[in-house]
Structure formats: C-alpha cells, structure tokens
Amino acid sequence: MAVTVLGISGSPHRHGNTETLLDSFLSGAETAGASVEKVVLRDLDYTPCKGCNACHKTGECIVQDDVITLFDKILAVDCIAVASPIYSMGITAELKGLIDRGQYLWARKFILKTLYFSNDHIKRHKGLFISTAGLSWDNVFDAAFPAITAFFNGTGFEYYDNIIANKMDQHGGIKNHPTALTEAFEKGQTVVRVLEKGMAEPIPKK
C-alpha cells in the first residue's frame, strides 16, 4: 500500500512562496511513490472554534462544517505537511482557525479518554511544518512552532521536521532561494522512504 501524504496549505495567497514550497515537498513525496493530496484552507468553509466546550461532554463538535471532513482525512493519512506563511510572527488566522477546531480531539484524548495514540502509531505518522517569512530574523518562526506542536500532538503525528525559509523579501521570493525548494523535494522523498520502512516492520504486540 502506498504511503499517503496530505498537504494542507494555510496561506490565503494562492501559489505564493509557502504553497510553492509545499508543492515541491509533495512532488518529492509523489516521486517516491506516495499517494498525495493537497487541501487549500482558503477554499474551505469553516468558522473558528467557538470555545463552547460542548465537545468536552460529547467528543463531537457542534459545528459540522468542512473542518470535520478535513480532520477525518488527517486522521486517515500517514503523513501531513502543514504549510503557513508567517504573518505577524505567527501562523495565519486560517491555519490557527483549523488548529483551534481540533479541540474535540483534545477532549476525546484527555477528558473522555476515547482516543489514544500509541507510541507505535505516532512513530508511523509523520508531521512536517512548512513555512516562509519575509523577515530575515532567525527567530521569526519561533512563535509558530508551539501551535504546530499542539496540532501534531492532537492528531497523533510525530513532529518529524520543519521546512522553513526566511528572508523571502531579500531573496525576492522562494524561486530565487538557493536551497529551499530542493530541500523540500528531497525531504518529501525521504519521509516516504522512512514511512515505507516503518510499514515493513511488524507492529509490536502489546
């Protein structure tokens, strides 16, 4: 069975630097034999989390919109690549909107105890964060990582790697960056091989 890879583009800007970097990762994964899909958040119809905490009782979100279908998809794939440009030192409101809506999974894990990811499951599910920033500061991605960590924890993925490139303004866009697109392509190939190797290993008995 082919490794399944889902790319989630959190940029409101179609085919910009971040989505181009994601595309390069996905084509690397495809070349390595993965089955690849890309979802663009701005094309989906969803609202931010309402903070109503109804999911703490039921494990279900009361808002049934495109986000629920997307989470079903996320939970079914082997690898996710979450992409967002840095806006105001953080991820975009679109991506934060998606991540906050994962609260019902958090409730299942920690309140209702109906969802559990074993260490073996987490090892076999890899998550990557893909990002670009205009600024040259080395710390420009730092405030984005915690929300991504929370997202991967909530969905049962190992936070496997980052593909990040700053100084976009200086380089005049991702296409002029000396290494980022190649790095993304190669990391796409590598993660598929790593996951294939993991699939070949027997699932440990409890």
Place this chain on the structure above:
Amino acid sequence: MPTKVLAFAGSPRRHGNSETLLDWVLASMGDDPDVTIEKIALTEANISPCRGCNACEKLNKCIQRDGMDIIHDKIIDADCILISSPIFCLGLCAQVKALVDRAQVFRSRKYVLKLPVVPPGRKGKRLGVFLASAGQKWDYVFDAAVPSIKCFYHVTDVRDADISYLMINGIDEKGAIESHPTAKADAQKLGKAVIAELKKRLAA
C-alpha cells in the same frame, strides 16, 4: 478632551475568563469621568482573515469590506487599545489572530508608503494592554502569543515599552478567574495605572 479607550474582547466565549479580566480593567478605568470606553467583542465584529494580497502596499487601504472598515478608524482614534484573548493551542485564538493580521494595512502605511499612522503629536502618547487567560499552568503558555501582539502594537504606533501585560494561567472553566487570588486586584490596579500614565502624557 476625553481619554479614549478601545477594548477588543477576543474570546469566542462571551463573558468568560479573559473577557472578565478585561471588564475589571475597564471598570477601574471607567471610574475616571474623563474616560470614554468602547468594547468590541471580536466574535461579533465580522473580521475576515488577511488575504495576503498586499494590495494595501499600494492602495493604503484594505480591499476587503467588513467590520475592519469601522475598527480601522477606531484604532487610530484611541489613546489606549486593550486586547484580551484566551490561549488556544498555545497561541492567540483565531479571532484575535485575524485582527492582528488585518493590521497589515498599518504596516504598509508605515513601512512601505512611509505615511504616519497617527498624527506626529500623538506619537508616544498611546498605550497598549494585553490580557490573556490560559487553562494550562505552564509558565511558558503565553510565550507564542506575545510576539504577534507586539506586532499589532508596533504597526499601530504603540511603543513596545508602552504595552502592559496581565496574563493569568491555570484557569479553564467559565468563571474560574473569579476565584483567582490576585487577578481582580491586579486588573484594577493596572486600569488605574494606565489611565494615570495616559493623562500625564496627554497633558504634556
């Protein structure tokens, strides 16, 4: 001249912990008869996320027509801007992040078009307050929210040193802040201090 206070209640949950914290600060500010206060609940404010189109770099305005049309002017007019947010997934809630990102129009004005955001005479006379509540007890739970908030104030001409913070962790259920040992007193003290400082600066 009244001192103008603009407050954004960022939580999608009305009258929850972060908004209560905000209300305490506002109430103590409102004890001064010269202070006018306006509070906007972001969950009802119709602010779409930034589209990243960069049109504001040329147009000096946003191409989107929504709640920000009115809020944009209020941000310029205010002497003090308060933002309250709960921490969701170690960051600002998406509603507050949308407000912060839509401040891009001020960033374009300031850095691309080189135009003033507030009249020169009002520079250095604006104060900011960030209030937050978090369910987790971790002391680093607010770390990833603060940089984005600093961006908002930076582009709206509130100096970094002029932002006050009151961030309370370890409160989760609705109303939990009411039983916090120091939050209310700290909020009241902060409200008084901010208004006193503002009056001093506006009189200078």
